[in-house]
Amino acid sequence: MLKQYWWKLLSFLLLLYAVTYGFYVSIPETMILQTMRNLFYHVGMWFGMFTMLTVSFIYSLRYLKGFREENDRIAIEAVNVGLMFGFLGIFTGMVWANFTWGAPWVKDPKLNGAAVGLVVYLAYIILRSSVEDRHKRAKVSAVYNIFAFVLWIIFVMILPRLAGDSLHPATGNNSSPVLPMQLDPSMRTVFYPAMIGWILLGTWILQVRIRVSKLKQKLEEY
Amino acid sequence: MLLKRELTHLLLKEIRLELKQRYVLNGILLYLVSTVFVTYLAFTGTITAETWNSLFWIILLFVAVNGISKSFVQENPARHLYYYTITSPEAIVLSKIIYNLLLMMILSVLALLFFVLFMGNMIMNPGLFVTALILGSLGLSSVLTMIAAIASRASNNFSLMAILSFPIVLPLLMTLMKVSGSALTTYSWSGNIALIVILLIINVAVILLAFLLFPYLWRD
Numbered sequence: 001m002l003k004q005y006w007w008k009l010l011s012f013l014l015l016l017y018a019v020t021y022g023f024y025v026s027i028p029e030t031m032i033l034q035t036m037r038n039l040f041y042h043v044g045m046w047f048g049m050f051t052m053l054t055v056s057f058i059y060s061l062r063y064l065k066g067f068r069e070e071n072d073r074i075a076i077e078a079v080n081v082g083l084m085f086g087f088l089g090i091f092t093g094m095v096w097a098n099f100t101w102g103a104p105w106v107k108d109p110k111l112n113g114a115a116v117g118l119v120v121y122l123a124y125i126i127l128r129s130s131v132e133d134r135h136k137r138a139k140v141s142a143v144y145n146i147f148a149f150v151l152w153i154i155f156v157m158i159l160p161r162l163a164g165d166s167l168h169p170a171t172g173n174n175s176s177p178v179l180p181m182q183l184d185p186s187m188r189t190v191f192y193p194a195m196i197g198w199i200l201l202g203t204w205i206l207q208v209r210i211r212v213s214k215l216k217q218k219l220e221e222y
Numbered sequence: 223m224l225l226k227r228e229l230t231h232l233l234l235k236e237i238r239l240e241l242k243q244r245y246v247l248n249g250i251l252l253y254l255v256s257t258v259f260v261t262y263l264a265f266t267g268t269i270t271a272e273t274w275n276s277l278f279w280i281i282l283l284f285v286a287v288n289g290i291s292k293s294f295v296q297e298n299p300a301r302h303l304y305y306y307t308i309t310s311p312e313a314i315v316l317s318k319i320i321y322n323l324l325l326m327m328i329l330s331v332l333a334l335l336f337f338v339l340f341m342g343n344m345i346m347n348p349g350l351f352v353t354a355l356i357l358g359s360l361g362l363s364s365v366l367t368m369i370a371a372i373a374s375r376a377s378n379n380f381s382l383m384a385i386l387s388f389p390i391v392l393p394l395l396m397t398l399m400k401v402s403g404s405a406l407t408t409y410s411w412s413g414n415i416a417l418i419v420i421l422l423i424i425n426v427a428v429i430l431l432a433f434l435l436f437p438y439l440w441r442d
Binding site for chain 2: 064089116117120123126127130131132136139143144146147150151152154155158159163179
């Protein structure tokens with residue numbers, strides 16, 4: 001049993017560690033004070049969202065290869081979990097931005113990239129609900145998913161170039177203390193485990209959702 | 223070679239169909255003129271180069287969505303079945319993209335004419351602006367053709383067309399606005415070469431994706 005579920009236990013332990021020691025670990029003195037600890041939680045949402053959307057993209061590709069319904073189920077459920085992470089990322093970011101930049105929403109390429117990602121996948125869900133036939137729905141939405149994901153990645157990549165400076169670190173000033181490569185060693189001990197923990201948690205939620213979706217379908221057919 | 227022959231026939235068919243149903247084309251043209259006129263009345267006297275630029279591309283986007291959304295719904299499904307038996311899906315999607323490219327070229331030139339007529343000419347670097355216009359027409363026609371194909375498979379076609387395409391068309395649109403924005407404010411090309419390369423990359427990526435993905439939409 002442990003052999004099969006070790007990663008769930010690992011996810012639980014890593015996140016338990018992140019939400020306790022994350023508030024205790026010593027952080028460097030910066031202008032943003034204690035809010036810097038949000039790094040462990042806010043950034044984790046983006047890692048989760050990105051992982052889930054990538055999973056969905058891969059399973060849409062696989063669906064088009066063999067038209068197996070199982071792959072379509074994983075694609076849609078991964079989008080659902082990705083959207084959940086996306087909204088949580090926006091909310092945790094708003095709280096943080098309100099404190100550090102003075103407003104919950106500022107004009108920033110990273111924010112816009114995330115917002116567009118959410119809109120793309122909300123449109124994906126609406127597209128799914130407007131096709132009646134199950135097989136047709138799976139095929140059409142897989143095509144849209146692949147098309148949209150590639151263009152979204154291009155968008156996220158070129159945005160910083162178009163918008164100039166970002167308030168987020170990593171594009172403009174490279175001396176920011178919250179960049180992964182500049183991260184304080186003591187913060188690293190929480191940051192990396194937390195990221196792995198969030199991604200594992202996302203995978204766990206995805207697994208549960210897939211199981212629920214399967215059961216629902218069985219009930220319907222019954 | 224076969225693809226080339228199929229393409230010419232399909233393209234001619236598209237053009238003939240358009241000329242036969244003249245009211246569709248006229249409708250889009252009138253839509254274009256009235257939108258430009260509404261913005262002219264709303265923005266008289268207060269227009270700057272930045273607003274000019276944003277308004278131009280937003281209007282062109284709406285016109286393009288309107289013009290291209292019909293691509294796969296104007297003929298009845300039985301006819302599509304017939305095309306399926308005599309030609310390849312790649313030829314269908316390429317012919318639609320090329321046809322919509324021609325349509326977009328005409329529409330964007332007309333949009334430019336009306337814009338210059340009503341809002342004044344603010345373009346300082348015409349060469350750069352025309353480059354943006356050509357790459358924009360190609361990009362908009364290929365992205366929107368693909369989205370029209372997707373939306374045509376679902377009910378509620380028109381509003382789907384808008385919500386599916388707007389977020390997807392953004393990388394293209396924002397790069398275009400950046401390039402044409404600098405065509406309005408400077409004479410130089412420097413600094414725009416990288417953006418033009420980005421536009422080319424987006425166009426190639428979209429056409430490649432359309433080529434690979436359309437066969438899956440086509441088969442029912």
